[in-house]
Amino acid sequence: MSIKSKPTLQDVARMAGVSSMTVSRALTKPDIVSEQTRQKIDHAVRELGYVPNLAASQLVTRRSGIVGALITTITNPILATTIETLQQGLARAGFHMLIGETRFSQEEEGKLLRAFLGRQLDGLILAYGYHSPETLELLQAAEIPVIELWDLPEGEVPRQPVGQVVGFSNWAAGASAGRHLVACGYRKPAFFGYDDERENLRFQGFRRAVLDGLGVEPQRYKTSAIPSIEDGVDMIERLARGELDCDAAFFTNDMQAIGALFACQRLGIAVPQTLGICGFGDLPIARVAAPSLTSVRIPAEKVANSTVELLCQRIKGEEPWAANIDVGSELVARESTALRR
Template identity: 40%
Template sequence: MKDVAEAAGVSPMTVSRAFKRDASVSAETREKILKAADELGYVFDATASNLRSQRTGFVAAIIPSINNANFADTVRALSACLSEHDLQILLGYTDYQIEEEERLISQMLRRRPEAIVLTGGKHTERARDLLSNAGIPVIETWDLPERPIGHVVGFSNAAAMKDMVDRLVADGYRRIGFIGGDDKGDTRGADRRRGVVSALGAHGLDTTRLIAAGAPPISMREGARAMARMLEHYPDTEVVICVSDLSAYGALTECQRRGLRVPDDIAIVGFGNYEISDVSVPTISTIDACSAEIGRVTAELIAELVDGAKPAGKARVIPVHPKLLLRESSARR
């Protein structure tokens, strides 16, 4: 730092402030310091600075899967917005196992994150104890938990599916099936299944057309296999609601292999608004979970809490409102 200061003609303290983006350092001076640092190959030691300031500058985020487009969109928006506040993400994934989530929470809290972001509201009791005593903001996303630990940014997966069932019934569908959401590891999938069953029951319709598609995450191949079983066990089904767009696309391909026309012979609906649902033939009706909005809103909440711009106050519940996207795969002619 002393070498950089001499090269830039400033004090070492000014160099430190420039790397921290301190407002007392002008843009011209900061640019000169950064240029000198680049020429000398200097990298600012944030660890030493953090020891003095008691700040780590990172936010822990735990998601179920790293290859799920919805969670990727959430993390991307979360990261982009946090970076505007000089905060970075330390990311972990659970593979849909709450025991692994507990381990990750314990590991990440040892590194003193500024906040921790979780996916869903179901955790082990030890994980809940760790989070409750962490002394940092805890934000549960993608759900509306019955027992929130701290702040919440999410929606009811069951209610979102109820809205879809209500719309399908209004469009004239009566024999409605569901694929996926049977595994306890995917609580959001289980909630979607519960929402479908509850809505069908409220309409006085058959609630037994349920096909388990395997452990999460459910792939296109598993969606195709589940659709094959649906057609074998319930051949008169009019529309199939799938736990995700990937399983819906697999279901669509199985219908096409069998020469069934979608939606004329059978309609298909997904969840998640993946890119594949918008480019498939036919395009797939789905529910937009507003994945990026969840990340952006969560990041804004964290920045507000960490910066201390406002008193912490009570834990906040910020609802996100999923959108029904009705496309070709369920259009009644």
């Protein structure tokens, strides 16, 4: 029985009716080949079952064609949107993306980073701005382009980012929620979030807005590191038992806020009359919930697209068109925090 030989790049070129050089360009730098030609080559690749020799390509180009992305949690819908947009943008630029989930663990981030760097990455995306000393040493030694997502350097002693940052001010996002709840007439707004660096900044902004508006210290209640619907349900059940004291709640994730809405409906707590609820992320479910959910919107697609553009410039050795990029945030007022009369 004869053994079928593996298809070659030349086989793909013959089937697509183009030169071998054009096939090579389409596979390594698809953005410089016309869409019509790419479609012919893609069809030939699928028909023949051709698998490019990435190791050989790396020897020639000194690039792996791989970008790593360390994400805090893939269960957060706003991060899922970001990942999808990143993947699409990088694919158009000829890169594959490896994804690792740190679950907010600096130890896990270090383990994943070591594994990723062994792949000879062309660049790295970090969806969290706070790292262990070991991770910082690894990144410095790697000497590859790095872009951090979400958390702009801010505060009394701003952190020193590893590379460029595409994100927003956590302080400003928290302040916008606090100002809105005060303006709606609530007198005991409370903050519901995890106790880490980014959430602390959101709380500081929230606290400042409440202090300026009401002259009182807002309560802060701790939620889980990995946001979930159950978090919001648990907090409302505690409120119903008299364990918490507030008439408005700012949850730092929409999933928690949606859980709170469900729990209020089940327990007969009127929203927004008895309790105002504000979320963070402005997920699609916020718009269709009943009542619809007030939320702080972060432009996730803009974050991802700007990240891809900056990273590709850095990989090519070009001067980036911007340093840190502030995409901003926007409070979207809906029924869950309607003005109290």
